Amino acid sequence: MKKLFFFFAFLFTATLANAQGVIKFKTESHDFGKIEEGTQATYTFEFTNTGTAPVVISNAQPSCGCTTPDWTREPVLPGKTGKVTASFNSTGRPGAFNKTVTVISNSETPTIALTIKGEVAPKGTATEVAPAVAPVPTVTKNAAPAAPAKPAKKKSGK
Template sequence: MLKTTYLLVLALLLAVGAHAQGVLTFDKELHDFGNVPEGTMATHEFRFKNTGNQPIVVAHVQASCGCTTPEWTQTPVLPGKSGVIKAVYSSAGRPGVFNKTITVTSNATEASKVLTIKGTVLTKDELKKNLTPAQLAQSPRLVLDRAVHDFGKMEAGQQLTARFTVRNTGKSDLVLGALSSGCYCVGIKSVPAPIKPGQSAVIELIYSQRKLGAMTDEVVIASNDLSGDARLTLKANVVKSLQAANMLKEGEAAVPFK
């Protein structure tokens, strides 16, 4: 009898141990953005809760395409606590319907979970057709403090920063989107949060041109301003080197390389 009771208790403990695992429970597994203005970054946070009895660690999150950038809670999520999986879809140059998946890998009971985002990217002309004059009047307006920045003389491959002030003179939040240029020499440090009506923000562009000579590069900054994307120009006189060793000699005199 005692042996039977011991075996029964052992079996129960093993059964409990086998079921000791975290459970990943999402508030929803599909998000429909609806209509998305082309050029903006469509962002959604999928929230989840650990409804199991052991901590959950999200090991990896993989999007089905490079147009979607995921972020996630990196620390262990204890039982009863919550975390997020953030999906950011870049709509720049992608008009039309989209349907993308994000695969979440963790140590939960369901090791692999698939989330979905979908929507329709509309060009600004398409958006305008669906809005009344009153709605158009409420849209945001992007105004730059200047349209041109001249770096002057710079060394090939050198990284320089140009700071521009963006002001929203419209009547709704201004959302900045992707940056594009005819060369691979321009980047942005970070995209500001949505800019409230009447407010301003600073954007920092990183310029690293390797071609020599007088360079002029146009940069386009997408946003939800229905009047059009912002365009600015970066200029520079790119030389091989700015080091003092690069001197040209005229007779006995040394003059800076120009």
């Protein structure tokens, strides 16, 4: 009887050891295209736990200080969804950018790199519209002077 108990205990432990959460992101990269300098560009990466155990994200590490991550802090149960949000501060950073947020979790793939990219257009480079100018009257040379107006005739009161 003891042998049977230990066999089932071992089998149960082995099954739990193989239980693993799996993070499956809808997309692992996002292109903002062109954004104006000073814009706070934010994108939310959504994922589903397709595994058999809860997934816990322990950290999301940005590649630099201009990118701020936020993520689902509570365990994500199998079949449920979570998110990782990446915000890029474009102030003072004109030109192309390509930033990563490294997600660290207890999933089957413990580290996953998410990428955001785009191009920051410097302030003041937008096409400016010139102020409207009143039309200037044109003068034609050798034009005949306008005929003087004739005084109107008075009607007599008869």
